[in-house]
Every structure is written in C-alpha cells, then in structure tokens.
Amino acid sequence: MSVRPETSTDSRKEVKYINPLIERIWTANALRNFHYLIACAATGEALAVDPLDWQRCLAAAQKRGWQIRQILNTHEHHDHTGGNAGLVAATGAQVLAHAGAASRIGGVDRGLVAGDRIRIGRNVELRCLDTPGHTLTHICALADGEEPAIFSGDTLFNAGVGNCHNGGDPGLLYETFAEQISQLSDATRVYPGHEYLARNLEFTLDREPGNAAAAKLLSSVRNADPEHAVVTTLGEEKLINSFLRLREPGIIARLRENFPALGAHPDARAVFLALRKLRNSW
Ligand SMILES: [Zn+2]
Ligand SMILES: [Zn+2]
Numbered sequence: 166m167s168v169r170p171e172t173s174t175d176s177r178k179e180v181k182y183i184n185p186l187i188e189r190i191w192t193a194n195a196l197r198n199f200h201y202l203i204a205c206a207a208t209g210e211a212l213a214v215d216p217l218d219w220q221r222c223l224a225a226a227q228k229r230g231w232q233i234r235q236i237l238n239t240h241e242h243h244d245h246t247g248g249n250a251g252l253v254a255a256t257g258a259q260v261l262a263h264a265g266a267a268s269r270i271g272g273v274d275r276g277l278v279a280g281d282r283i284r285i286g287r288n289v290e291l292r293c294l295d296t297p298g299h300t301l302t303h304i305c306a307l308a309d310g311e312e313p314a315i316f317s318g319d320t321l322f323n324a325g326v327g328n329c330h331n332g333g334d335p336g337l338l339y340e341t342f343a344e345q346i347s348q349l350s351d352a353t354r355v356y357p358g359h360e361y362l363a364r365n366l367e368f369t370l371d372r373e374p375g376n377a378a379a380a381k382l383l384s385s386v387r388n389a390d391p392e393h394a395v396v397t398t399l400g401e402e403k404l405i406n407s408f409l410r411l412r413e414p415g416i417i418a419r420l421r422e423n424f425p426a427l428g429a430h431p432d433a434r435a436v437f438l439a440l441r442k443l444r445n446s447w
Pocket of ligand 1: 240319
C-alpha cells in the first residue's frame with residue numbers, strides 16, 4: 166500500500182478540490198446567529214465557526230459522529246466568541262482567530278493572517294481572507310474547489326453587509342468588498358454569521374422597488390423557518406444585494422434624493438458609503 170506524503174504538491178492539489186461537509190446551525194436566539202460545522206468526510210474531524218451556542222454545535226457534531234477539533238472566530242464580538250470556553254472545555258478544540266483580535270478574545274491558540282490555510286481533517290482546507298470593515302480584525306474563510314463556499318461572519322450577509330457600529334470602518338468595508346468579496350466566483354455559496362435575509366431584501370426593495378429577483382425571493386422567504394433558510398450564491402447576491410449593485414442607475418438616482426451631493430455619476434465607494442449610512446437608520 167502506498168501512502169502519499171502529506172506535504173507533497175500532489176497532496177495539496179488533492180486537498181483543494183474536495184468539498185467539505187457543511188452543517189449550518191440555526192440558534193433561534195434574539196441576534197439570529199448562524200453557526201457552522203465544517204467537516205472532513207474522510208476523518209469526521211470538524212471545525213466550528215463562531216459557536217456561541219456551543220451546546221447546539223456539540224449536539225449537532227455528536228449526531229453526525231464528528232469530532233470538533235477547531236473553533237474559528239470570524240471576529241471579536243461576543244456573539245461570535247462567547248461559546249469558546251464552553252466548547253474548548255467539552256472538546257479540547259484549538260481556537261483560531263484573526264491575529265489582531267487574539268488578545269481581545271483571549272484563549273486563542275492560533276492567530277490568523279491573510280492567506281493562512283486551515284486544515285480540517287485530511288481533505289478539507291480553508292483559506293483566510295483578511296476582511297476589515299465590520300471590525301478592523303475580521304476573517305472570512307473560503308473553501309475553494311468545485312463548490313466554493315465563504316464563511317463570511319458579519320462582513321457579507323444574505324442581501325446585505327455588516328454594520329460598522331462597534332469598532333468598524335465603512336471605508337474599509339467598501340475596500341473589502343471591492344478588492345476581495347466581489348472578486349470571488351459567482352458560484353461561491355454564502356454562509357453568513359446572522360440570518361437577516363427578509364429584512365435585508367426589504368431594504369433592497371426600498372432602494373430598488375423594481376428589483377424582480379429580490380421581490381421573488383422575499384415572497385418565498387418572508388415566513389420561512391430560518392432552520393431551512395436558503396443558501397445564496399455570490400452570483401445571486403449580485404442580483405439582490407444593493408451593496409453589490411453600486412453602479413445601478415436606479416439605486417444611484419434614488420440615493421440622490423437623500424444625498425444630493427452624490428451627483429449624477431458617483432464612484433462606487435461613494436454609493437456604498439451612502440447605502441451603508443442609510444441602512445444604519447433604516
Ligand atoms: Zn459582529
Ligand atoms: Zn454578529
């Protein structure tokens with residue numbers, strides 16, 4: 166029997182194309198958090214993303230026969246880190262977080278920077294994107310491969326983006342979207358840190374009353390159980406998420422009612438900042 170060395174180029178290529186098992190966990194809490202388990206089918210080893218309700222995560226892992234070996238915090242807010250201690254005590258998992266957030270989170274075993282890889286079991290690998298804006302130290306984790314997926318924390322939501330009220334910066338958030346998020350494959354499935362889809366679609370329709378894709382989706386999700394929420398792709402987000410539609414003439418025309426100084430041909434950054442500002446009080 167031949168054993169392929171773990172560190173060979175072949176091995177890395179192989180890792181890249183195997184899709185992880187993904188379990189989304191709806192918390193049903195007031196903040197509407199989503200947690201995720203990302204697992205390697207070959208070994209059953211799993212990583213938990215932002216497991217505030219760590220008992221739910223542990224129960225879900227046990228049901229699947231998975232072992233939680235790592236915890237990833239997308240950023241330092243308590244609703245993403247508050248379950249670390251409990252889950253570490255129960256599983257001995259290692260805690261991974263943005264290197265710049267580690268001292269504020271506490272108990273972090275591995276500080277992450279842009280481009281770092283997170284290995285899960287034998288066949289799954291995530292790539293770290295440094296995505297400031299919601300906070301200054303926010304990581305999105307990308308699973309490459311035939312069915313790419315992004316675990317986007319509070320940076321990208323379904324049909325919306327994170328706010329910048331608690332240590333964030335809207336200009337940096339714009340740059341994160343312009344330089345990183347919008348560059349990803351349209352096939353990328355979006356796994357955000359909170360369930361805000363219906364509310365965000367209402368904002369989209371407030372900005373673009375004629376957006377048929379948003380209206381259609383809203384009619385199907387308005388009374389849906391978040392337990393079975395849809396998973397959008399980035400390609401779909403480009404149709405329904407105002408923050409990814411910065412050059413739409415209709416959005417610009419309507420924004421100018423609130424922000425006359427935008428002018429007829431504002432740049433994408435100005436449109437993004439105006440939308441973010443409007444959404445803060447909407
Ligand atoms: Zn947050
Ligand atoms: Zn949050």
